[in-house]
Amino acid sequence: MGHGSYSTVARSLRATAVGYDTQSAQEIFKQKDINNAMTPFGLEIRESRDSVEHPNSLAIIIALDVTGSMGSVPYYLVKEGLPTIVQMIIDAGFPDPQILFLGIGDHECDRAPIQVGQFESSDELMDKWLTTIWLEGGGGGNLGESYHLAWYVGANYTDIDCFKKRGQKGFLFTIGDEPVLSSLPIGAIKSMFGPGQYATYSAEALLDAAAELYHTYHIHIKSTRSGQRQTVIDGWHQLFSDNLLIANHKEDVIALIAKTVVDNVVQMATPVEAQKGIIPEEEIIL
DSSP states (O other), rough: OOOOOOHHHHHOOOOOOOOHTTTHHHOOOOOOSSGGGOTTTTTOEEEEOSSSSSSOOOEEEEEOOOOOGGGGGHIIIIIIIHHHHHHHHHTHHHTOOOEEEEEEOTTTTOOOSSEEOOOOOOEEEEEHHHSSSSOOOOSSSSSOBHHHHHHHHHSSEEHHHHHHOOOOOOEEEEEESSOOOOOOOOOOOOOOOOOSSOEEHHHHHHHHHHHHTEEEEEEEESSTTTTTOHHHHHHOOOOHHGGEEEETTHHHHHHHHHHHHHHHHHSSHHHHHHHHHHHHGOOOOO
């Protein structure tokens, strides 16, 4: 995947035409169940590929908590956040971001604990996958959500040219206000993904596996009742240390994602190349 290009002008015109500017979350996110194209059962590899159009593809996964308290974040991204994130990355001199959206729920309680889009480069296709996510609005009283499913998918079901060809890690952001559940049992994996060779994994093991391919970050939304709990923040800090990013409000997600991507990619370039936004293969620091 990853064909087409991102145009904020075209996106703005299309957003007005389809009604993103005025529609409610329920009008934009129309799914009443998981879309077949996003089901994890029998999941195929999601690819972020270089092309003539995008010779330096950069894989970015944005995993959105779609339980009850977090539906406002995907809605905000559709309304204005996503175009700003992409344009900030492009304006910094990195023209080939490819974004894959995941919907994250609770594998112990929800009907759709993981929803998987495709890596895309164009504004229209990014919007398509984002708005195809079912805002299930579930979750439970089990003191956590299944953010580790994003790490599981990133480690096992993605193939990204930025790492494969240039040794440059992609980026994986989970966004939410709850703790991560401590483990992912083999039975739950089989139920979600179908027949295969599986094991039970700890959250830490899944994070380590994803970190082999991706710079992994968690954006903790602090504006909800759960998000304000210091024990939740402390738990994430134990997992992520400096890679825990705090968003006091959902609007902070824009700068946190864009700045994190740009700063990390720039650090991998030499000073002159960083100014140009060009990172040739021989200068990648592994």
